[in-house]
Amino acid sequence: MSTLKTLVVLAPQPDPQHITDIAHLAEAPHLDHPGADIVRMRGAKAERRQEVIALCHRHGYDAAYIDNGKHLGDFRLLVSDMDSTLINIECIDEIADIKGIKPQVAEITERAMRGELDFSAALQERVALLAGLPESALEQVYRERLRLNPGAEQLLSACRRLGIKTLLVSGGFTYFTDRLKADYGLDYAYANQLEIVDGRLTGRLSGEIIDAVAKKQLLMATRSALKLKPEQVMAVGDGANDLPMLQEAGIGVAYHAKPRVSAAADIAIEHGGLDAILQLYH
The missing domain is CATH 3.30.70.260 (ACT domain)
Incomplete structure (x- = not known):
């Protein structure tokens, strides 16, 4: 090259x-x-x-x-974070809003995304605060509040046209990643599983936590399964827990990211939408 x-x-x-x-x-x-x-x-x-x-x-x-x-077509795998990257919200903050505790949860989210708190501990603390909420709150957030970020549909459409595989990997929740995968034709999606009993959130997670290390490992595993070279992988994210996967990718893109993430990424999109990637790699 x-x-x-x-x-x-x-x-x-x-x-x-x-x-x-x-x-x-x-x-x-x-x-x-x-x-x-x-x-x-x-x-x-x-x-x-x-x-x-x-x-x-x-x-x-x-x-x-x-x-x-x-060119964009030289990449064969696009890896993306979900909250505040592919979509416009932090899902956990909006779920908390339905319970009336958004400021408390959002403050923890912000600090975790800046890398000031241990991600796993901060996630478990926030999930515990959601205990008792009906599962319908998740559907309400997905239907009423969640939207793709500007340019996301164009980027995903270009990936489908060029045969680029898409991997959504999130420290958020499978309820949202699974629906995005189905609604927008993503190839792979991984996130944390909220425990739900009798139609209500228990305040706990099921299974392994998808943290910064897990995100990087999922990128590497998918890259290996597709028999790709590092330079054929692009990753996009905004938070401190995205840094390892951005650095593992051939090109790491910080999207309206926290300052330390923008500083460490190969590309920082601070003003435009995700379709800026299409303009950069014509």
């Missing part, structure tokens, strides 16, 4: 001076404008990547250094 890079800048309303400044900082000799909202800077020097990406983000642009000649 070529080590030459193209800096791709996604700018919905590009300021010509901003583009000139970015190209100068990146030392990019060739600029292409394949669309009104995208600029490809061929020959950009990756040595100043952090400065260049920071400048783009300050202007409200998403940007990434892409290997020359790399």
Whole structure:
């Protein structure tokens, strides 16, 4: 694979001076404008990547250094987190809202996603607070509150068209991952199993917890089963528990992520939707 890079800048309303400044900082000799909202800077020097990406983000642009000649179809597996990545909500927070305890649960969720709390312990603490809720609360959240994030349908459609397998791996719950898998034609889905007895949540989980290590292991196992190379795998996530799988993938994409996740990922989408991936890898 070529080590030459193209800096791709996604700018919905590009300021010509901003583009000139970015190209100068990146030392990019060739600029292409394949669309009104995208600029490809061929020959950009990756040595100043952090400065260049920071400048783009300050202007409200998403940007990434892409290997020359790399296309979306070169990936054969897309691995995605669910909550706040593929979908617009944190499901556990919305379930808690139905019980009237969303602020308490959401605060724990936020800290866990920033990596300030042990994920497994924080999950068990939050699930315990849901004890007694009827199973119908899960259906209510799925039907009334859960939506795909902007660009998700376009990304999944492109994956189906190109024959890219899709793996949804979540620290959330199987109730939601299983329905998303069925509704949107995903190939694989893994998450935590809420224990339900007599139609009510017990406040406990069944089986192994899907934490950061498990997410990485599921990526590796699926990659191996499909006989893929690391560079054929892209992973997308937003929380600290996604970091190991993002780093294990050939390309790790942070989507509207916590700062430490964005800093560690190969690509950080801070402004656009998930369809930004389609623009980066045309």
